[in-house]
Amino acid sequence: MGHIFDIKNLTVYYGEKPGISDVSMKIYRNKVTAVIGPSGCGKSTFLRALNRLVELADNVRVSGEVIFDGKNIYDRDVDPVEIRRRIGMVFQHPNPFPKSIFDNIAYGPRIHGINDREKLKEIVESSLKKAALWDEVRDRLNDSALRLSGGQQQRLCIARAIATNPEVILFDEPTSALDPIASAKIEELMVELKRNYTVVVVTHNIQQAARISDYTAFFWMGKLVEYDRTKKIFEKPENELTERYITGRVG
Numbered sequence: 001m002g003h004i005f006d007i008k009n010l011t012v013y014y015g016e017k018p019g020i021s022d023v024s025m026k027i028y029r030n031k032v033t034a035v036i037g038p039s040g041c042g043k044s045t046f047l048r049a050l051n052r053l054v055e056l057a058d059n060v061r062v063s064g065e066v067i068f069d070g071k072n073i074y075d076r077d078v079d080p081v082e083i084r085r086r087i088g089m090v091f092q093h094p095n096p097f098p099k100s101i102f103d104n105i106a107y108g109p110r111i112h113g114i115n116d117r118e119k120l121k122e123i124v125e126s127s128l129k130k131a132a133l134w135d136e137v138r139d140r141l142n143d144s145a146l147r148l149s150g151g152q153q154q155r156l157c158i159a160r161a162i163a164t165n166p167e168v169i170l171f172d173e174p175t176s177a178l179d180p181i182a183s184a185k186i187e188e189l190m191v192e193l194k195r196n197y198t199v200v201v202v203t204h205n206i207q208q209a210a211r212i213s214d215y216t217a218f219f220w221m222g223k224l225v226e227y228d229r230t231k232k233i234f235e236k237p238e239n240e241l242t243e244r245y246i247t248g249r250v251g
């Protein structure tokens, strides 16, 4: 088992102002880790710092370390494109490309140099299966991805992330734009995915964190207040702020 990330004193500044400050924690392999906390507490900033996506915003400075698989991803000799292949991301609003279902999934592998049609077909099929979408789309792989329902589009985005063979999948509020049935499917899928991947999910939905995660990190005003097994956070939190947040008294 063990950890896949060892985060040490991670601070992200937007200009002069820190979005998160001095965060240290480990993230465990093949587990679901939920990141919770009120709006603006730094959840997205933290998540995007884990695959260097945060660097795409203006005027950002990162200090501290994100040790991934033994190496700091912010070291100068690390290629951020390769990091984002190994640590994929799924966003709040499903964002398929205006292309066919097939080409959406084949996009990443093609960028990484796979052009053999048979190999691509194999990757598309296995990725769609792992994202629990294959049965619904197997007969229309050449249709535009934009014709899928919101929930299907989100599973397509998960399949697209899976297609480049990542080790970690980051989810930023993946169900907040979906109806309850589509949300339940995504929740079920995140739990299933931990068999082969490490999952980190930012959520506003406290019940969702309780239902699907093994570990929960509670952020407050840019600080990591409490981080523990989900059961402990929800049954016997150490910090009063954590307790007030999970019982709905603040936030």
Ligand SMILES: Nc1ncnc2c1ncn2[C@@H]1O[C@H](COP(=O)(O)OP(=O)(O)OP(=O)(O)O)[C@@H](O)[C@H]1O
Pocket (backbone or CB within 6 Å): 014, 018, 019, 020, 037, 038, 039, 040, 041, 042, 043, 044, 045, 046, 057, 058
């Ligand atoms: N690109 C940016 N430029 C400047 N400040 C930013 C940027 N992104 C986030 N911030 C600031 O950093 C802090 C943390 O924001 P972040 O989006 O990480 O919080 P969050 O917990 O994900 O919020 P929400 O739940 O509302 O999405 C906030 O004060 C926010 O205004």
